[in-house]
Amino acid sequence: MKKVILGDHAVSYGALLSRVQTIAAYPITPQTLIVERLSEMTANGELDAIFTKVESEHSAMASTVGSSAAGARAFTATSAQGLALMHEMLHWAAGARLPIVMANVNRAMAPGWTIWTDQNDSLSARDVGWMQVYCQNNQEVLDSIILGYKVSEQVDLPTMVILDAFVLSHTAEGVDIPDIKKVDEFLPPYKPEIKMDINDPRSFGALTSPDVYMEFRYKMQQAMDKAKKVIVEEGKKFGEMFGREYGLIEEYKTEDADTILIASATVASTARAVIDELREKGEKVGLVRIRVFRPFPTEEIIKVLEGRKKVVVIDRNISFGKTGIFFDEVKGAFYNSKGNKPPMFGYIAGLGGRDVTPKVIREIVEDALNKDKPESEIIWKGVKL
Amino acid sequence: MSKLTIPQEEIMSSGHLACQGCAGALAMRYMLKVFGKKTMLAVPACCWSVIDGPWPYSAVSVPLFHTAFETAAITASGLKAGLVAQGINDVNVVAWAGDGGTFDIGFQAISGAAERNDDILYVVYDNEAYMNTGIQRSSATPYGAWTTTTPANHPKDRPKKDLVEIIAAHRVPFVATASVAYPEDLIKKFEKAKNTKGFKLIHIFAPCPTGWKMAPELSIESARLAVQTRVFPVYEVENGVHYKLNINVKNPKPVGEYLKIQGRFRHLKEDDYKVIQENVDREWELLMRKVETFK
Ligand SMILES: Cc1ncc(C[n+]2csc(CCOP(=O)(O)OP(=O)(O)O)c2C)c(N)n1
Ligand SMILES: [Mg+2]
Numbered sequence: 001m002k003k004v005i006l007g008d009h010a011v012s013y014g015a016l017l018s019r020v021q022t023i024a025a026y027p028i029t030p031q032t033l034i035v036e037r038l039s040e041m042t043a044n045g046e047l048d049a050i051f052t053k054v055e056s057e058h059s060a061m062a063s064t065v066g067s068s069a070a071g072a073r074a075f076t077a078t079s080a081q082g083l084a085l086m087h088e089m090l091h092w093a094a095g096a097r098l099p100i101v102m103a104n105v106n107r108a109m110a111p112g113w114t115i116w117t118d119q120n121d122s123l124s125a126r127d128v129g130w131m132q133v134y135c136q137n138n139q140e141v142l143d144s145i146i147l148g149y150k151v152s153e154q155v156d157l158p159t160m161v162i163l164d165a166f167v168l169s170h171t172a173e174g175v176d177i178p179d180i181k182k183v184d185e186f187l188p189p190y191k192p193e194i195k196m197d198i199n200d201p202r203s204f205g206a207l208t209s210p211d212v213y214m215e216f217r218y219k220m221q222q223a224m225d226k227a228k229k230v231i232v233e234e235g236k237k238f239g240e241m242f243g244r245e246y247g248l249i250e251e252y253k254t255e256d257a258d259t260i261l262i263a264s265a266t267v268a269s270t271a272r273a274v275i276d277e278l279r280e281k282g283e284k285v286g287l288v289r290i291r292v293f294r295p296f297p298t299e300e301i302i303k304v305l306e307g308r309k310k311v312v313v314i315d316r317n318i319s320f321g322k323t324g325i326f327f328d329e330v331k332g333a334f335y336n337s338k339g340n341k342p343p344m345f346g347y348i349a350g351l352g353g354r355d356v357t358p359k360v361i362r363e364i365v366e367d368a369l370n371k372d373k374p375e376s377e378i379i380w381k382g383v384k385l
Numbered sequence: 386m387s388k389l390t391i392p393q394e395e396i397m398s399s400g401h402l403a404c405q406g407c408a409g410a411l412a413m414r415y416m417l418k419v420f421g422k423k424t425m426l427a428v429p430a431c432c433w434s435v436i437d438g439p440w441p442y443s444a445v446s447v448p449l450f451h452t453a454f455e456t457a458a459i460t461a462s463g464l465k466a467g468l469v470a471q472g473i474n475d476v477n478v479v480a481w482a483g484d485g486g487t488f489d490i491g492f493q494a495i496s497g498a499a500e501r502n503d504d505i506l507y508v509v510y511d512n513e514a515y516m517n518t519g520i521q522r523s524s525a526t527p528y529g530a531w532t533t534t535t536p537a538n539h540p541k542d543r544p545k546k547d548l549v550e551i552i553a554a555h556r557v558p559f560v561a562t563a564s565v566a567y568p569e570d571l572i573k574k575f576e577k578a579k580n581t582k583g584f585k586l587i588h589i590f591a592p593c594p595t596g597w598k599m600a601p602e603l604s605i606e607s608a609r610l611a612v613q614t615r616v617f618p619v620y621e622v623e624n625g626v627h628y629k630l631n632i633n634v635k636n637p638k639p640v641g642e643y644l645k646i647q648g649r650f651r652h653l654k655e656d657d658y659k660v661i662q663e664n665v666d667r668e669w670e671l672l673m674r675k676v677e678t679f680k
Pocket of ligand 2: 483484485510511512513514515516
């Protein structure tokens with residue numbers, strides 16, 4: 001069934017279709033519409049789940065951790081300050097190997113107070129052991145919630161499904177809402193191998209000495225490696241069943257491209273139009289959208305970038321004292337590769353929700369096209385000084 | 386008080402890592418005897434995250450989830466929700482935390498769970514300081530006590546936070562104090578909590594010989610003296626308004642008898658004893674008025 005819905009509601013439908021059993025959440029703009037709709041869905045019986053209206057995001061994640069440990073399919077959603085407050089429990093969810101799925105609406109961090117989009121909230125949670133999926137439209141948001149559970153429950157790591165504040169969260173788009181029976185076929189009920197079970201009592205998360213801790217972390221990394229395969233496999237299966245395939249990265253007109261633009265989230269969907277425009281002018285440019293940031297698609301990126309003349313990365317985020325984070329990671333992925341390494345341009349744009357319009361993207365690409373190599377490791381686009 | 390039998394079955398085993406005379410360990414043993422094997426535990430950072438044993442061991446034969454310091458209540462709520470969502474309705478979930486995880490850092494999450502009336506039992510074993518990290522003061526540390534962050538020349542100068550009153554103000558079904566020195570009363574309270582739906586909290590006075598600088602064999606005695614001097618009244622509150630004194634202390638001993646057996650009060654002078662006695666008398670008077678007024 002096709003419906004015109006907001007990105008936030010695409011999240012709610014994704015949770016509904018995944019038949020989540022518990023929800024614990026705390027409101028924050030621009031995530032509020034997700035929890036409001038889920039409150040309605042649980043209140044009117046559309047969704048058979050227990051919704052705990054907690055007193056903070058820290059508790060939202062702690063509650064979700066508890067429910068997941070008990071064996072339930074658990075869901076939550078947050079944004080920015082809320083995600084930051086949860087940070088300790090993000091580690092807990094991943095370290096306890098719980099297949100939680102959470103939506104995070106990308107919102108810039110305060111101060112100054114802001115509700116508009118950028119990626120510094122989720123990227124500050126880069127190293128906690130969660131998979132991170134950056135979505136480009138509302139359809140992908142809905143699908144990624146379902147896919148999130150499908151993948152997480154196989155690798156025992158949580159998934160963060162990420163959508164841009166307002167650009168997606170509060171923007172209505174046509175979304176195909178799949179039949180729940182078909183989703184049931186794709187995503188069977190959650191049946192964990194071990195859980196908090198009175199018939200099989202264990203302690204979870206007990207004291208570890210230096211003699212054993214590292215092995216637990218090694219296994220998390222192994223799970224991330226496995227996830228790369230599972231994400232691609234399940235993305236294909238999803239495509240066969242629902243007609244929309246998903247992978248780690250998405251290429252657009254890259255085949256013969258000399259210059260590759262790398263972007264994520266809605267900047268990437270906007271960039272497609274710019275690629276078309278530049279192609280009409282005879283520029284051989286293509287786009288790589290990084291959809292999955294953790295696990296990082298190192299091999300896939302090397303494969304598409306090797307032998308190109310230039311790479312341009314747009315970051316809607318910054319690691320203060322370094323560079324844009326996607327830029328840094330793409331560059332790092334390359335260092336040990338064998339082939340030629342094209343010059344890489346890293347632009348910072350759109351922080352705090354400043355519009356990244358086709359014009360902005362075009363100017364960025366043209367700027368890189370006009371230079372042999374970048375004048376610095378970090379190029380700010382559109383800063384007014 | 387009618388006689389009752391304490392179940393013989395031991396769900397907590399020996400070989401745990403508690404110090405000698407740890408009342409927090411004893412309290413757990415009693416709780417599990419009453420609650421039985423259809424129980425799950427959420428344990429935050431506290432001595433009990435050590436006592437239960439390192440991975441892959443456990444001293445309790447019920448599932449135990451170690452969780453972050455400030456999240457005992459909400460982790461328990463989350464566990465309960467997860468169970469009920471799967472149609473498992475007959476398992477009790479108990480949050481088991483120290484005073485620091487309760488009076489201080491975990492306070493907000495407890496208030497949330499209490500206000501929602503989540504169906505859990507929250508037990509705080511109160512040893513009146515952060516013992517896991519080496520005896521630092523908490524807001525449950527009593528007036529005049531030495532800790533490593535309230536040195537003897539500058540001991541704690543504020544009274545203990547009144548947790549039970551604050552929880553009672555949430556109008557929850559059951560909140561009570563209890564003492565390891567009075568196991569019959571303690572057992573009864575666990576039974577009552579087990580048979581009451583909604584949010585329950587039991588505040589257990591739990592001496593810590595290591596942190597209180599006293600001999601392990603004085604653990605129970607100090608707990609008994611705390612009650613007999615009226616330093617720690619044993620009472621309960623139903624639905625936030627019905628007060629009941631469980632152990633009446635008709636002829637209280639002077640507070641000095643309780644204070645002088647503990648090294649953490651060694652620096653106190655007669656004048657300090659007087660101040661503490663006055664505080665204890667006033668608090669007792671206040672409680673008695675509530676008990677008489679709100680039966
Ligand atoms: C967020 C956070 N802050 C600080 C700590 C360090 N810490 C661990 S246990 C503890 C004290 C626990 O005191 P209490 O709750 O009274 O339990 P006890 O150790 O006395 O049994 C502290 C401060 C922590 N684990 N997490
Ligand atoms: Mg303590």
